[in-house]
Amino acid sequence: xxxxxxxGLEIRNPxxxxxxxxxxxxxxxxEVASAESIRExxxxxxRGEGVARRAWGGATFRDAVAVVRxxxxxxxxxxQEAGGVLEVRGSIPYSDLALVAREEGVELVADxxxxxxxxxxxxxxxxxxxxxxxxxxxxxxxxxxxxxxxxEIVVIIR
Amino acid sequence: MSMSETVIIIKISPSGEILIEGEGFQxxxxxxxxxxxxxxxxxxxxxxxxxxxxxxVSHGRIVRVGDE
Numbered sequence: 379x380x381x382x383x384x385x386g387l388e389i390r391n392p393x394x395x396x397x398x399x400x401x402x403x404x405x406x407x408x409e410v411a412s413a414e415s416i417r418e419x420x421x422x423x424x425r426g427e428g429v430a431r432r433a434w435g436g437a438t439f440r441d442a443v444a445v446v447r448x449x450x451x452x453x454x455x456x457x458q459e460a461g462g463v464l465e466v467r468g469s470i471p472y473s474d475l476a477l478v479a480r481e482e483g484v485e486l487v488a489d490x491x492x493x494x495x496x497x498x499x500x501x502x503x504x505x506x507x508x509x510x511x512x513x514x515x516x517x518x519x520x521x522x523x524x525x526x527x528x529x530e531i532v533v534i535i536r
Numbered sequence: 537m538s539m540s541e542t543v544i545i546i547k548i549s550p551s552g553e554i555l556i557e558g559e560g561f562q563x564x565x566x567x568x569x570x571x572x573x574x575x576x577x578x579x580x581x582x583x584x585x586x587x588x589x590x591x592x593v594s595h596g597r598i599v600r601v602g603d604e
Contacts, residue, residue, distance in 0.1 A: 380561040381570060381585050385554040388578035494550055501548050505577065509546060512572045518544070529550040536543055 387501065389484045391508055392416050395477055396444050398503035402454060402496075403446050410444045419443045423479035431476040434489065442476040443484060450475075454499045456525040459532075464525055466495045495529075502531040509535055544569060546577075554578065 389395050393416040399408045411419035411428040420443050422428055429442040447470065454466040473489040488497060502523045509520045513535050521534045542560040549555075556573050558566040574580050 380563075380566040381558045381583065383556045383570060383574050383580050383584075384582040385556060385574055385578045386581050387548075387552055387554050390576055390578070497552075498548060498550050501552060505546055505548055505554070508576050509544075509573060512576065516569065516572075531548045533546040533548070534543060535546070536541070 389477070389486070389504070391511075392420050392443055392477065392484050394507040394511065395484070395486075395504050398500060398507050399444055399446060399477065401503045401507070402500055403450060403452055407446055407450050407452075408444055409447070411442065416443065420479050420484060424481070428479060429476070431474040431478070431487075433473050433487075439478075441478050441480075442474075443479055444477040446470055446475040448472055448474050448489070452496065454496060456495075456499060456502075456531070457522050459524050459526045466493065466499065468493050468496065498529065498531055502533065505533055509533055542569065544573065546573065 396408065396410060396416055409429050410416070411422050413419035413422055419428065423441050423443045426440050428440050429445045430438050430440050431442040431445045432438055432448065450470045452468060452470070456464045456466065458464050471489045471491040475486070475488045475492065477484055478487045486500065506520055506523055513520050518535050521536065523531050523533045525531055542558065542565070545557045545559060547555040547557070554577055556570055556577070558570050561569060
């Protein structure tokens with residue numbers, strides 16, 4: 379290794395994040411704010427004209443760029459370092475899972491009871507989508523993410 | 537990994553921390569390869585350079601600084 383950089387994940391590419399949500403939940407399960415582009419959807423959501431999302435206690439906010447509704451079933455398959463595939467099944471608990479527009483940028487909002495493995499899998503899908511765009515320009519390729527025993531997901535770009 | 541192969545590894549921890557590592561690079565080539573990933577994924581909090589980063593590449597050969 380010649381360099382290691384620790385990064386605080388920020389969603390700087392909302393389009394890639396919406397694609398990642400579709401990768402994880404399927405196209406039909408992801409509701410996106412009606413707009414010409416994701417950039418415009420972010421602008422609409424930041425003005426309170428996005429998709430309505432239901433938060434804890436039943437409160438509704440119209441600040442979402444994209445939403446996966448509470449109760450949506452999911453199955454996430456992760457290739458394991460030790461061999462085989464881990465299947466994580468469940469459903470979105472209580473509050474809608476949403477990509478929300480804030481003044482400082484967009485962020486993922488999930489219910490406290492959401493399976494942390496699902497959140498990690500969404501992050502990994504986002505990292506993969508972002509990495510694929512860059513890797514293509516570099517003449518590289520992105521391998522399937524691999525789950526390690528410690529819960530870490532590794533994405534290798536060759 | 538072959539001697540000439542360069543690899544970029546992105547690790548996502550369960551807590552959401554991301555580590556981006558370059559393997560097999562020498563010198564500035566590592567910055568050029570890793571920077572787009574760092575810029576698009578968030579804000580760099582800490583950077584650690586490995587010994588081979590400081591190996592200078594000159595006319596296609598590797599000069600190890602400090603070697604006799």
